[in-house]
Amino acid sequence: MQMKKLFTLLISLLIAQSILAQISNEVFTSGKTGKRQKLGIYKPAGYSDKQTYPLIIVLNGNTLMEPVVTAVRYYEQFQEMPKCIVVGVFDESLEDVAIIDEVARPMNESARFFEFISTELVPYVQGKFPIAGLKGIVGSEEAGFLINYYLLNQKNPFNMFVSLNPTAIPRMGEEFSGALAAGGKERLFYYMTTADVENKLKYDKAINFERSLRSMPTHESVDYHFVDRKGTSINAAKLEGIAQAFDLCFDIYKPIGGKEYKTQMETLSNNIFEYLETKYKTIDAYLGIKKKPLLNDIMATR
Numbered sequence: 001m002q003m004k005k006l007f008t009l010l011i012s013l014l015i016a017q018s019i020l021a022q023i024s025n026e027v028f029t030s031g032k033t034g035k036r037q038k039l040g041i042y043k044p045a046g047y048s049d050k051q052t053y054p055l056i057i058v059l060n061g062n063t064l065m066e067p068v069v070t071a072v073r074y075y076e077q078f079q080e081m082p083k084c085i086v087v088g089v090f091d092e093s094l095e096d097v098a099i100i101d102e103v104a105r106p107m108n109e110s111a112r113f114f115e116f117i118s119t120e121l122v123p124y125v126q127g128k129f130p131i132a133g134l135k136g137i138v139g140s141e142e143a144g145f146l147i148n149y150y151l152l153n154q155k156n157p158f159n160m161f162v163s164l165n166p167t168a169i170p171r172m173g174e175e176f177s178g179a180l181a182a183g184g185k186e187r188l189f190y191y192m193t194t195a196d197v198e199n200k201l202k203y204d205k206a207i208n209f210e211r212s213l214r215s216m217p218t219h220e221s222v223d224y225h226f227v228d229r230k231g232t233s234i235n236a237a238k239l240e241g242i243a244q245a246f247d248l249c250f251d252i253y254k255p256i257g258g259k260e261y262k263t264q265m266e267t268l269s270n271n272i273f274e275y276l277e278t279k280y281k282t283i284d285a286y287l288g289i290k291k292k293p294l295l296n297d298i299m300a301t302r
Contacts, residue, residue: 023069023088028124032116033109038090039121042069043129044076044083052132052289054084055125056160057117059097059139059147061088064164064238068138071242081250082289085129087121097143104169106149114149122157133186133288136160136249140238141202142167144192151179162245163192164238168205173212183219187286191245193227195237203230223249252282255294 023040030037040061044053058068065088075081095109106114117137125131137158139147144166150156152175180190192210196203210226218224225248229237256279276293283291 023065028121030116030120032120033096033112037116037121040065040088040090041125042072042084042086042088044072044085046083049130052130054082054134054136054160054287054289055122055129055131056084056086056136056138057121057125057158058086058088059092059117059137059143060141061090061092064088064138064140064242065090067239067242071246075246075250079294080254081246082132082253082287082291085125085131087125089117089121092143094142097139097141097146098167099142099145099149099169101169104172106146110146114146118150118153118155118157134160134286136162136189138162138164138242138245140164140166145169148172148176151176159186160189160249161191162242163190164241165194165199165202165234166192166206166209167202168209170205170208170212173209174215177213177215180213180218180222180224181216183221185221187221187223189223189249191225191227191241191248193229193237193241193244195229195232195234197231197233199234250287252279252286253291 022045023042026039026041028037028039029035038061042065047053056068056072058064065086068088069086072081072084072086076083092113093109096113098110099106105111122135135158137147137150137160139145139162141164144163145168147158147161147163148166150158151161180188192206192213194203194206194210207228213226225245227241227244229240232240280291280293283289
C-alpha cells in the first residue's frame with residue numbers, strides 16, 4: 001500500500017502545473033535579515049476562516065514545495081491527513097542555512113534567517129490564517145540540519161520536524177539528544193532520512209549524527225523516526241521521506257481501517273466506543289484540530 005501511494009505521488013509530480021495554480025506568491029520584507037523573501041503559500045480547496053489548519057513551513061522551497069504540496073493534496077483526498085496551510089520559503093542562499101562546523105551554531109546570515117523563520121514568518125502566517133496546534137518544518141541538506149536548532153530554542157514554535165538528507169555535524173547529536181530526552185507537555189514528531197548514492201561523505205556524517213542523537217532515550221512525548229535509505233539516490237530519498245513522514249505523523253488522523261480494527265479494536269468488546277472517543281481526543285491533542293467523527297469510524301464500532 002505504501003509503495004502504491006509513493007508511485008501515485010511520483011506520477012502526480014508530472015502534473016505540477018495544477019499545483020502551481022493553487023500556490024500564491026508574495027514577498028515578505030524581513031526586519032531580521034534585511035531581505036525581501038519570496039514566499040509560496042498553498043491554501044487547500046474549500047478553505048474557510050471558520051476552521052483551523054496545521055501549518056507546514058517548507059525550506060528549500062525551490063525544490064521541495066511542489067513535492068510537499070503534492071503529498072499533502074494526495075493524503076487529503078483520502079482523508080488521511082487534515083487540510084493544511086503550506087508555506088514555502090524560496091531563494092535562500094547557502095549562507096542563510098549553512099552551519100559552520102567549527103562554530104556549530106547559527107551565526108551571522110544563518111542566525112538572522114533562523115530568527116526570521118521563528119519570530120517573523122510563523123507569527124505572520126498565524127495572523128493571516130487560522131492555524132491549528134500542529135506546526136511543522138521541512139528542510140533538506142543544510143536547511144535539513146538547521147531546523148534541529150529549534151529543538152534547543154526555549155520558544156520553539158515547531159512540533160513536527162522533517163529532516164531530509166541533512167548536512168549534519170555529528171558531534172551536535174548529543175546536545176540535540178538532550179532536547180529529545182527532555183521532551184515536553186505536547187507531542188513532538190521528529191523524522192529524518194538520508195541516502196548514500198553519490199552522497200557518501202554527507203551520508204556517513206548523517207549516520208554518525210543520528211547515532212549520537214540516540215545517545216539518550218527519547219521522552220515518551222517524542223515520536224521519533226529515522227530511515228536509512230542506503231542504496232537510494234538523494235532525490236528518491238527526499239520524495240519517499242516526505243510521503244513517509246506525513247504518513248507517520250498523521251497516522252492517528254486516518255479513518256479506521258482493517259489493520260487498526262484488528263490490532264486495536266477487535267478485542268475491546270464493550271469498550272469500543274471509549275476507543276473511538278479516545279482516538280478523536282488524541283487527534284485534538286496531537287494536531288490541535290477537532291475532527292468530526294466519520295461515518296466509516298462510527299460504523300466500525302458496530
